[in-house]
Amino acid sequence: AQSVTQPDIHITVSEGASLELRCNYSYGATPYLFWYVQSPGQGLQLLLKYFSGDTLVQGIKGFEAEFKRSQSSFNLRKPSVHWSDAAEYFCAVAAPDSWGKLQFGAGTQVVVTP
Amino acid sequence: DAGVTQSPTHLIKTRGQQVTLRCSPISGHKSVSWYQQVLGQGPQFIFQYYEKEERGRGNFPDRFSARQFPNYSSELNVNALLLGDSALYLCASSRERAGNQPQHFGDGTRLSIL
Numbered sequence: 130a131q132s133v134t135q136p137d138i139h140i141t142v143s144e145g146a147s148l149e150l151r152c153n154y155s156y157g158a159t160p161y162l163f164w165y166v167q168s169p170g171q172g173l174q175l176l177l178k179y180f181s182g183d184t185l186v187q188g189i190k191g192f193e194a195e196f197k198r199s200q201s202s203f204n205l206r207k208p209s210v211h212w213s214d215a216a217e218y219f220c221a222v223a224a225p226d227s228w229g230k231l232q233f234g235a236g237t238q239v240v241v242t243p
Numbered sequence: 244d245a246g247v248t249q250s251p252t253h254l255i256k257t258r259g260q261q262v263t264l265r266c267s268p269i270s271g272h273k274s275v276s277w278y279q280q281v282l283g284q285g286p287q288f289i290f291q292y293y294e295k296e297e298r299g300r301g302n303f304p305d306r307f308s309a310r311q312f313p314n315y316s317s318e319l320n321v322n323a324l325l326l327g328d329s330a331l332y333l334c335a336s337s338r339e340r341a342g343n344q345p346q347h348f349g350d351g352t353r354l355s356i357l
Contacts, residue, residue: 133285161342172247172348180343184325186332219285223342229274230299231335231346233285 131156133222135234142210143242150205150237152220160222162203163231164194167217176218179203190214215241245269247349249334255355256324264319264352268336274298275317276346277309280331292317293340319353329356 132155142148143173154160161180165173168210177188184196194205267276267339274293278286291299292311310328311317315336321328331353335346 163345165348170350172350173335175345175347178343178345180333221285225342228291228293228298228340229276229337229342229343229344229346230288230291230301231276231278231286235285 131222131224132233133220133232135218135220135237137237138235139238139240141240141242142214148205148207148210148214148239150169150218150220150239152203152205152234154201154203154220154222156201156222156224158225159198160198160224160227162194163223164188164192164203164205165219165221165233166190167236169216169222173219176205184238210239210241212241212243215239222235247334247336249332249349249352251352252350253353253355255357257357258324258326260324261320262321262324262354264321264332264334264354266317266319266334266336266349267268268315268317268334269347272336272338272347273315273332274337274340274344275311275315276335277317277319277335278335280333280351281329282330286333289319291340297338324356326356328354330354 164176221231276291277289280286287303290309332350337344
């Protein structure tokens with residue numbers, strides 16, 4: 130069965146420290162990959178996406194993600210976290226033949242401490 | 244351009260009632276999808292509409308229905324509401340119906356069932 134796994138439900142990080150959020154997927158073919166962020170009471174904002182090509186992709190707000198085919202992973206990173214990065218982060222995938230239907234992971238809640 | 248707009252922002256209903264949620268996509272976007280996000284979980288796909296026709300349906304009962312209008316706006320209807328229907332309902336739009344088309348989300352409608 131197709132699945133998207135975010136192993137970390139909750140992560141606490143100090144402001145200025147680096148952040149890495151994990152995402153693993155199980156799909157028959159390499160899907161299209163996305164990271165979204167959700168602030169409290171708001172919808173989802175697209176941070177970055179991977180379709181093909183360079184496996185390191187840059188997104189908005191200083192985020193980047195690396196696609197590793199051998200590990201079926203698409204981990205999100207940020208070198209230095211700001212207090213405004215506190216939010217919930219969702220990894221999402223779309224099968225190439227899904228016509229845009231997204232399957233989301235359960236999300237990772239990020240707390241930023243002073 | 245304005246983003247995806249949803250109305251109302253909040254709604255309180257009682258069990259057994261019916262509800263209609265509305266979504267206006269980004270100008271020029273022809274595809275509209277609906278997602279249900281229960282508290283503490285990632286969004287779950289409900290429907291996709293493209294060019295006024297249903298193009299995809301998630302694992303939701305027939306109490307859930309939707310439609311898309313000639314101006315590409317959309318409505319989600321839920322009949323015979325259950326307590327478990329309490330959730331954030333998200334609408335997303337994309338320019339075309341394809342897996343590599345980023346989905347742009349609205350801020351959602353928070354539905355509470357008493």
